[in-house]
Amino acid sequence: QQQVKQSPQSLIVQKGGISIINCAYENTAFDYFPWYQQFPGKGPALLIAIRPDVSEKKEGRFTISFNKSAKQFSLHIMDSQPGDSATYFCAASRRWGSGGYNKLIFGAGTRLAVHP
């Protein structure tokens, strides 16, 4: 099974609050878990990523928490700001294809709105 399940579909947070988006996967062959951020009218852009050998990665206000045994990972946005309003996609990848390409499997996305 190659699905990556993401929740919630949409999220409203007040400025200064914590935004939490969750993802779950089934394929234990996945070895790379990125989060992409997409603003309206733009393409997705890598926000932060983690590998399964660590349980947490923090970059500024953005933190990935990773639970290998539960096959779950989540994005936490601390002190959420209106400028964080965007759609967030989790993804997972594993080696696939003769060229060793890491095929990215995306979650369905979460639309985050941060209200002032």
Next chain:
Amino acid sequence: DAGITQSPRYKITETGRQVTLMCHQTWSHSYMFWYRQDLGHGLRLIYYSAAADITDKGEVPDGYVVSRSKTENFPLTLESATRSQTSVYFCASTERLAGVRPQDTQYFGPGTRLTVL
């Protein structure tokens, strides 16, 4: 300008017509990808290319054709457009690291919104 560009940004066509979406990148990245983005499905891989003249199918290749005669270009053709192909299409690219392993980060273009009537 450097980066990855897509054209057109918006396209309306009719069922049965052939449509080609263009993708151009200036980084000389080895790998290029085409995704479609639909509500509730995230991004799904249509085709990818590991180098010029090397292409392979992704998750949802039916109804699409790709070619890659030059490293910097990766056009996507809908040979006979259907309403189910109404979507936003994203092109992406990434570099090849040592050996054949690609870089993990993919760089996306701005997208083409295609409507098939």
